[in-house]
Amino acid sequence: MSGRRLILLILLGLVLLLSGLLVAARQWAARRATRDVRAVLVSLNGGPVEFDRVRLDLGLSGVSVERLRFHEPGNRKRIWLTVVSGHAELVPWKLLRGIQRSRRIVLRGALVRLRFDGAGRLRTRLPKLKDRIDLPGDLIVLEE
Numbered sequence: 001m002s003g004r005r006l007i008l009l010i011l012l013g014l015v016l017l018l019s020g021l022l023v024a025a026r027q028w029a030a031r032r033a034t035r036d037v038r039a040v041l042v043s044l045n046g047g048p049v050e051f052d053r054v055r056l057d058l059g060l061s062g063v064s065v066e067r068l069r070f071h072e073p074g075n076r077k078r079i080w081l082t083v084v085s086g087h088a089e090l091v092p093w094k095l096l097r098g099i100q101r102s103r104r105i106v107l108r109g110a111l112v113r114l115r116f117d118g119a120g121r122l123r124t125r126l127p128k129l130k131d132r133i134d135l136p137g138d139l140i141v142l143e144e
Contacts, residue, residue, distance in 0.1 A: 030056055033063050046127040047073035062089045072125040080124050084109025106141045 034054040041049040052067040070081040089104040115123040 026056065030054065037063060037065060041068070041070075044127065045070045045073070047071045048076050062087055064088075070127075073127055074125060078115075078124075080113055080126065082109075082111045082113075083107050104141065106143060108143045110142055 033056055037054050038049065038051075041051075048071040050069045050071075051065045053065070055064045055066070056062075065086045066084075068081075068083040068086055069079050070083075072078040072080050085108045087106045087108075089106075113124070117123050
């Protein structure tokens with residue numbers, strides 16, 4: 001085998017190895033993002049939150065969540081908020097380091113379900129914010 005052919009085979013092997021490492025890193029990052037997004041949403045809601053999937057954007061500029069369902073605190077059977085999709089503009093690498101600040105959050109297709117009793121009093125148990133949410137410079141956008 002010539003030296004030139006050996007070098008090409010080594011380079012090809014390195015390219016395949018790096019490609020495999022990138023795929024594995026992306027899968028690990030997606031699992032970590034799913035866990036972190038779930039923890040943040042459950043903390044804000046005060047009750048269970050379900051979603052179909054979390055996706056890291058190809059440009060690594062954000063995290064998208066599809067079909068979110070926010071359950072009433074203390075009642076897993078009642079959903080008070082559904083969102084078709086949500087997108088947080090952030091750098092996933094910062095999310096992986098535990099920095100969960102977003103520059104912009106976009107929620108699309110939000111539907112709030114409120115229950116009232118016969119006297120017109122609100123029966124839906126909404127989350128109670130324990131701490132003030134500080135979003136200086138951040139922007140939350142609701143889209144139809």
